[in-house]
Amino acid sequence: MQDSLNVAAAAVSAEPTPRHSMTSTSSAPDSTPRYRFRSYRLAAGKMEKPWLExxxxxxxxxxxxxVLTLVFLGFAAAGVLVYFLSKPYVQGDYCLVYEDNFKTLDKSVWTHEVQLDGFGNGAFDWTTTDEKNSYVDAEGLHIVPTLTNQTTSITSDQLYANYTLDLTKDGSCTSKANSSCVVTSDPVKGKMIPPVRSARLSTKGRKSIRYGRVEVVAKMPKGDWLWPAIWMMPENDTYGVWPRSGEIDIAESRGNGRDYPEGGRNWYYGTLHWGPTHASDAYWKTSNANKIRRGTFADGFHTYGMQWTPDYIYFYIDSRVHQIEFIGFDKHKPLYDLGNFAKQTDENNTLLDNPWAKSTSTTGNAPFDQKFYLILNLAVGGTNGWFKDKVGDKPWIDDAQNAQWTFWNAAKSWLPTWGEPNERGMTVKSVKMWQAGACGSPEL
Structure with missing residues (x-):
């Protein structure tokens, strides 16, 4: 009997323990009780959205x-405003009337203007027809300053005294004024032979436009006191002597370095000159400048442009999108009124007259309603204030009788900055002139 009980107990002890038995004392890691995951997903049906209330x-x-409505109305108003403001300036027809890539110098178009009096600006250069001062090569037209005592038979002593330079003898002078063609060096009077020679070329009497566009691709010169210019003058002095008949400066610069306080070769200027008298020239109302961010305008070629209509003139660099100055004309406020000349007097205390009173212009743009021709030149120094006194170690004083002397005596300071001819010169790669109107139209 006892054996039977032992066998039964052994049989019972041999049965496997249930895996999830609550009475199990097993220490196995999966013996801990686990609970069923409860979902918190919202039940189907209408959900409450209290934030909407x-x-x-x-x-x-x-x-x-x-806000969105106002933004839309703002864009719409801006679009309407741009449309109506730009409508008068929509590009019209233009006819290319002249193009020169300077493979050679076309003397049927370009004329050398030869003078030695500085063309009213007191410049220290004598403009010539010498090929050392203007020539064409693979880069284009070069206008280069040279020293008089190195490129002529005139000695350094003769520059100062006892020498007469008479450009009427060989007929090279292009001015009718004797003072522009003849000079005698005289230390007592402070007169000297221009110490520098350069060149000035124009299309006067050959190519001119009245309204249109001009583009000149050029590289500016490098060197202290060099004054390059791309500009236009009227074919006829319809309204009188300068500045009554106007002047259009497409691009002017200075060859001085970037540190020159008034703006060196890293700046260039576009300007209109106009006024009843020399002293009343109101150019400062119609002038602006452009500064290149890196380098200078002497480092490479740029396109200097001007667009001109009866309603406006603007200057631009490289693209018409990049304007540097926009001058709009107003028939209700012509230039005489813009300059406020009616309240000004001349040196005789006489009220300034209106030189444009008889103009037939209907947009108030006189004197810029006549034909203008193109000029390319490189001047040196000057006494008209382009280089201001006591700025940038300027070696001369404008009002001094011996301004040229002091400039020339300081050659050791400025001549080393000029470099080689292709650096000290202005190089012009191309010129284009368009006349407003379709090709073949009566105005052409």
Whole structure:
């Protein structure tokens, strides 16, 4: 009997213990009880969205609608404004009337203007026809300054005294004024032979436009006191002597370095000159400058442009999109009124007259309603204020009788900055002139 009980107990002890038995004392890691995961997903049906009833949210939505509406109206108004403001300046027909890539110098178009009096600016150069001062090569037209005592038979002593330079003898002078053609060096009077020679070329009497566009691709010169210019003058002094008949400066610069306080070869200027008298020239109302961010305008070629209509003139660099100055004309406020000349007097205390009173212009743009021709030149120094006194170690004083002398005596300071001819010169790669109007139209 006892054996039977032992066998039964052994049989019972041999049965496997249930895996999840609550009475199990096993220490196995999966013996801990686990609970079924409970889902917190919302039940199907209508869900509550209390934030939609929040008054602050509704107010924000209304504000957003108002802001977006105002933004839309702002863009619409800007579009309308741009349309009506730009409508008068829509590009019209233009006819290319002259193009020169300077493979050679076309003397049927270009004329050398030869003078030695500085052309009214007191410049220290004598403009010539010498090929050392203007020549064409693979780069284009070069206008280069040279020293008189190195490129002529005139000695350094003769520059100062006892020498007469008479350009009428060989007929080279292009001015009718004797003072522009003849000079005698005289230390007592402070007169000297121009110490520098350069060149000035123009299309006067050959190519001119009245309204249109001009583009000149050029590289500016490098060197202290060099004054390059791309500009236009009227074919006829319809309204009188300068500046009554106007002047259009497409690009002027200075060859001085970037540190020159008044703007060196890293700046260039576009300007209109106009006024009843020399002293009343109101150029400062119609002038602006452009500064290159890196390098200078002597480092490479740029396109210097001007567009001109009866309603406006603007200057640009490289692209018409990059304007540096826009001058709009107003028939209700012509240039005489813009300059406020009616309240000004001349040196005789006489009220300034209106030189454009008889103009037939209907846009108030006189004197810029006549034909203008193109000029390319490189001047040196001057006494008209382009280089201001006591700025940038300027070696001369404009009002001094011996301004040229002091400039020339300081050659050791400025001549080393000029470099080689292709650096000290202005190089012009191409010129284009368009006349407003379709090719073949009566005005052409």
């Amino acid at each position: 929040d008054k602050r949210i509704k107010k924000t939505r209304i504000n957003n609608i108002i």
